[in-house]
Amino acid sequence: MRTLKLVVQYDGTDYAGFQIQPDRPTVQGVLEQTAAAILGHPVRLTAAGRTDAGVHALGQVVALNTATPLPLDKTVEVFNGRLPADIAVARAEEVEAGFHPRFDARRKRYSYRLLNREVRSPFICRYAWHVREALDAEAMAAGTACLEGEHDFASFCAGGAETNSTVRTLYSLDVAREGDLLEIWAEGSGFLYQMVRIIVGTLVAVGLGRLSVESVAQVLAAKDRAAAGPPAPPQGLCLARVVY
Amino acid sequence: MRTLKLVVQYDGTDYAGFQIQPDRPTVQGVLEQTAAAILGHPVRLTAAGRTDAGVHALGQVVALNTATPLPLDKTVEVFNGRLPADIAVARAEEVEAGFHPRFDARRKRYSYRLLNREVRSPFICRYAWHVREALDAEAMAAGTACLEGEHDFASFCAGGAETNSTVRTLYSLDVAREGDLLEIWAEGSGFLYQMVRIIVGTLVAVGLGRLSVESVAQVLAAKDRAAAGPPAPPQGLCLARVVY
Secondary structure, three states: OEEEEEEEEEOHHHOOOOOOOOOOOOHHHHHHHHHHHHHOOOOOOEEOOOOOOOOEEEEEEEEEEEOOOOOHHHHHHHHHHHOOOOEEEEEEEEEOOOOOOOOOOOEEEEEEEEEEOOOOOOOHHHOOEEEOOOOOHHHHHHHHHHHOEEEEOHHHOOOOOOOOOOEEEEEEEEEEEEOOEEEEEEEEOOOOOOHHHHHHHHHHHHHOOOOOOOHHHHHHHHOOHHHOOOOOOHHHEEEEEEEO | OEEEEEEEEEOHHHOOOOOOOOOOOOHHHHHHHHHHHHHOOOOOOEEOOOOOOOOEEEEEEEEEEEOOOOOHHHHHHHHHHHOOOOEEEEEEEEEOOOOOOOOOOOEEEEEEEEEEOOOOOOOHHHOOEEEOOOOOHHHHHHHHHHHOEEEEOHHHOOOOOOOOOOEEEEEEEEEEEEOOEEEEEEEEOOOOOOHHHHHHHHHHHHHOOOOOOOHHHHHHHHOOHHHOOOOOOHHHEEEEEEEO
């Protein structure tokens, strides 16, 4: 029996999220069906993160067990030959038995993209949140400072999280503008449910002048979901990388 | 009665092309329905180019006539508020009566994008042709030289074109590589049916070493569609700009 680790990319637009659900298209569902067809036995995957409906991935990591002798150097090609156009395997490797993509992850990095101009774009808006009003990226960057480090992020955790503790370490949180595009990068030990999207929603409130830079620390200190604003929409979010 | 000129962008993936067809989703159909709902009367558009199924546009130009007093500075916003996410109006202006987006165009520019690496991408491959084998971009660029200028492009015209002459002027044809991405830019007085895609298909044959640089001139001289290779697939093509 071998354990395969696959790095998976997907355009999440047409999926009801990563996690398998009956009667709805999910990334996990497509991956498990494809793996089963290739390997000749039922497959249950584990994954680094259960991305929400509409969220994308450049570096999702999944693991599966198989005794089928599929050569490692053919695995990427064989999977990509069967997967739909909006899901691809970027890399495959064999790992130790017992490897778990979520529990063994040391760091995860997410990107969140915004299009900040009056007119929307059919291309960019598939992968970005379109905000018409001018965003003050410098104020947003100033608002990130108090969030970096180890904190109780309860204010930035949507209900329904299956977690014992809401303490997480955010190694870095960066805001960069390039023309009409704003990118927010968040790297952390792990993320609570909708944490990145709620952080982005809060930073956008700062960028629009609806929330002061100083208020971000108060939102954090409140340890109360009601203190933060609504989450940013899913299409701007991308699970960029998982480090082991 | 006013004539409105709209610059339109669309992701052509989910459309059976620009031109209206019964019972199939088309860009023209969606634009005419949207315009009719906004303006309160039936609308028939004219357009700069009838892009094929799956082809995209950053600078398609359409024109329509209306007596409805929609303020010009609200037109973009009103259209984008009703159009689906994969179609957007980028600019609107009022033009002289009798303006025709196709007949009045002086130049059109198309881009064609290729992803040249082993592994495909769910993001890029929506807007690019994935070619696994290494492409020699310098040979492809050398192959463009004989195509620039005024020529009879009959070899690069797919059947079914409604045209009297197959002579066109290609002002420029450029190949540029940036990492895994290749972009081909074609600017001309006008283009025959599938002309850019057949040119790209031929240049890719050169880039793969299946056709010599010198053979491109022979393909052109043959004035015979059978002399050129198959057209490149539609998703790499984008109508980038129309100049009046």
